Amino acid sequence: MTYPETLGPLTLATGHDTAMAYGELTADFNPIHCDPEFAASSPFGKAICHGTMGLNLAIEAAERSLAPAFALRDVKIRFSRPAPVGETLRAGATLTDAATGTYALWVELPDGTRTTEGTLIAEPVA
């Protein structure tokens, strides 16, 4: 068995509705995500997506691409740049070390700006 070269990607067209839905899912209605008027006066100047919404899109992409032979084990990321609400997120992972099942995990905007970056380690399913 060999690890897939690429996990996903999945895309998500974000908007106020997805921000509110993710807020409901996580009980996180921070106005920086869910209140465009408040967010306009923040340092970001506009509402930004929940960081874990993009991360979870990458995790969903990875889990679906890895199954059934492999599974996620570890994830380590940083939220490197804000993703404005209204942008389309593209999330996935790229194999960097086939011996250890290590991937570069990423979430990016349509212009290629990466908003989440890190590593994901997969393992064979026992």
Next chain:
Amino acid sequence: MMGPALKDTPWTFADFPVGETMAEVAVDLSAEKAALWSGISGQPAPAAGAPAPRALMVAAMMEAYIRALQPRPPGNVHAGQTLSFHGPAPEVGAVLTARFACRAKEEKKGRRWITLGVEMFEGERKTLSGEILSIWAA
């Protein structure tokens, strides 16, 4: 269960007790939440009793994190995250216990960095662990 860490005023950087467990809350992986995540991600929702998507576990961790420490100052930034998944995924419908501990805090270049450890259990079995790295607002 220890319960959430509740105060009368927002949690500040000075309040975080490094090395101590701060809160425990129960959180469910309900079919309604699975459907909600499915609606956001555009991916099929698992049936009740099927293994929960790992993304649903992470969303539940965030729900637990929000509920575990209240109130909190506006403007906190989630800066980084580590996650380790342990064993098979819990089923949709499972109830997990999330435990939070303050692992570290550091002021650096005018920013207040807090590292919270999180562990999630289904009964006695650990299902997820990790660290939430935040820049605390106050």
